[in-house]
Amino acid sequence: MSRANLDKRKILETAGALANESSIKKLNLKQLAQKLNIQPPSLYNHVQSLDHLRFDLMVYGWEQVGERIAEALIGISGDDAIRRACEVFYDYAEENPGIFEAMAYYNRDSKKPDGAPDRLTDILFRLCRARDIAEQDAVHILRIFRSYIEGFALLAHYGAFPRDGSARESFNFGVDFLIAGVHQLEEKK
Amino acid sequence: MSRANLDKRKILETAGALANESSIKKLNLKQLAQKLNIQPPSLYNHVQSLDHLRFDLMVYGWEQVGERIAEALIGISGDDAIRRACEVFYDYAEENPGIFEAMAYYNRDSKKPDGAPDRLTDILFRLCRARDIAEQDAVHILRIFRSYIEGFALLAHYGAFPRDGSARESFNFGVDFLIAGVHQLEEKK
DNA sequence: TGACAAAACTAATTTGATTAGTTATTATAT
DNA sequence: ATATAATAACTAATCAAATTAGTTTTGTCA
Numbered sequence: 473m474s475r476a477n478l479d480k481r482k483i484l485e486t487a488g489a490l491a492n493e494s495s496i497k498k499l500n501l502k503q504l505a506q507k508l509n510i511q512p513p514s515l516y517n518h519v520q521s522l523d524h525l526r527f528d529l530m531v532y533g534w535e536q537v538g539e540r541i542a543e544a545l546i547g548i549s550g551d552d553a554i555r556r557a558c559e560v561f562y563d564y565a566e567e568n569p570g571i572f573e574a575m576a577y578y579n580r581d582s583k584k585p586d587g588a589p590d591r592l593t594d595i596l597f598r599l600c601r602a603r604d605i606a607e608q609d610a611v612h613i614l615r616i617f618r619s620y621i622e623g624f625a626l627l628a629h630y631g632a633f634p635r636d637g638s639a640r641e642s643f644n645f646g647v648d649f650l651i652a653g654v655h656q657l658e659e660k661k
Numbered sequence: 662m663s664r665a666n667l668d669k670r671k672i673l674e675t676a677g678a679l680a681n682e683s684s685i686k687k688l689n690l691k692q693l694a695q696k697l698n699i700q701p702p703s704l705y706n707h708v709q710s711l712d713h714l715r716f717d718l719m720v721y722g723w724e725q726v727g728e729r730i731a732e733a734l735i736g737i738s739g740d741d742a743i744r745r746a747c748e749v750f751y752d753y754a755e756e757n758p759g760i761f762e763a764m765a766y767y768n769r770d771s772k773k774p775d776g777a778p779d780r781l782t783d784i785l786f787r788l789c790r791a792r793d794i795a796e797q798d799a800v801h802i803l804r805i806f807r808s809y810i811e812g813f814a815l816l817a818h819y820g821a822f823p824r825d826g827s828a829r830e831s832f833n834f835g836v837d838f839l840i841a842g843v844h845q846l847e848e849k850k
Numbered sequence: 851t852g853a854c855a856a857a858a859c860t861a862a863t864t865t866g867a868t869t870a871g872t873t874a875t876t877a878t879a880t
Numbered sequence: 881a882t883a884t885a886a887t888a889a890c891t892a893a894t895c896a897a898a899t900t901a902g903t904t905t906t907g908t909c910a
Binding site: 497576577578611612615616618619620621622623624626627630632633638639641642643645646649650652653656 | 686765766767800801804805807808809810811812813815816819821822827828830831832834835838839841842845
Binding site: 664667699700702703706707 | 856857858859860861
């Protein structure tokens with residue numbers, strides 16, 4: 473029999489890889505078990521259900537993105553920080569299409585484990601506070617940024633834009649758009 | 662036996678209603694057949710597969726939205742037209758969460774039937790052309806608007822924002838943001 | 851009215867998730 | 881070291897749902 477020495481991490485990594493190779497909806501336990509060299513039912517020692525696994529993958533994705541952004545922002549501030557954060561998110565979505573799908577599809581109202589609240593949100597919030605923006609406006613801005621970024625990544629993922637690099641240009645263009653809006657709010661004060 | 666007098670339309674309407682009641686991923690042939698008073702296998706006289714049905718529902722949704730927007734824009738122009746178009750889309754997504762999910766999840770690169778290209782895109786494009794915006798910039802703007810609108814609707818759908826009406830405020834706020842950006846582009850010329 | 855196509859049916863197959871029940875492995879505590 | 885408990889694997893069985901096969905009914909139209 474010989475144990476496979478699995479932990480949640482390894483399972484999520486493997487499931488994530490599988491999801492990235494095909495898609496979140498094609499992710500299945502048979503394949504996953506195969507990749508891990510165990511039988512499908514054995515997965516239930518680690519995972520509640522397939523659906524729950526997809527959910528876990530969503531949480532995992534947000535954690536990863538949060539880490540990457542936090543790391544990328546060291547030593548950067550102001551507009552550059554916003555640009556960089558957006559860029560890192562976009563890169564992550566592009567590199568991990570399956571995980572990104574999970575992030576886009578699964579309810580985020582259902583709370584994530586306490587350790588990892590929405591780090592991305594948190595970071596963007598701080599960037600707003602570092603400026604002179606009313607709390608109320610910051611909430612709006614945050615929602616707008618998140619919507620734009622995730623929406624763009626989703627459309628790009630599903631091939632709504634040509635894959636000739638012009639999409640990336642549009643994306644940055646839009647980020648600057650929004651940043652300009654942020655500046656306008658500052659001036660208003 | 663007695664025929665049920667079904668057509669694609671009726672099936673899509675019923676499937677759409679079911680999807681709206683639960684979600685696109687919970688949509689299933691058993692329930693659908695039940696609602697239509699036929700046996701599940703009989704559905705295959707009208708539909709290629711469950712997955713294809715979801716895809717059809719996506720196309721159906723875009724058609725509906727296109728119609729509604731076209732209708733809503735009669736006699737309106739300029740910024741108001743943009744605002745109205747965005748509003749109508751948002752309303753549709755809110756009223757038809759299941760169909761909207763299909764619209765958000767399914768590949769749009771796979772072409773839609775010739776009769777109904779992306780009408781929404783088409784309309785927004787014309788709104789740009791009515792202004793003095795370079796073709797190239799219009800492409801960017803379009804992508805940005807689409808990303809924002811769909812992204813926002815998606816996040817709202819999954820409960821990322823509180824349901825107290827403030828989300829709607831944020832949405833409109835963002836639309837004005839983007840419209841301001843459009844104006845900036847005009848001035849640049 | 852008779853034949854053909856469409857649309858329904860029932861029965862069977864397939865696939866994949868999940869559950870039940872069992873056994874081997876590892877860790878822990880005497 | 882060894883007994884015991886917990887964990888993680890296994891096989892076999894169940895269940896649900898989509899799909900396929902093969903048949904019958906119904907409506908249309910020559």
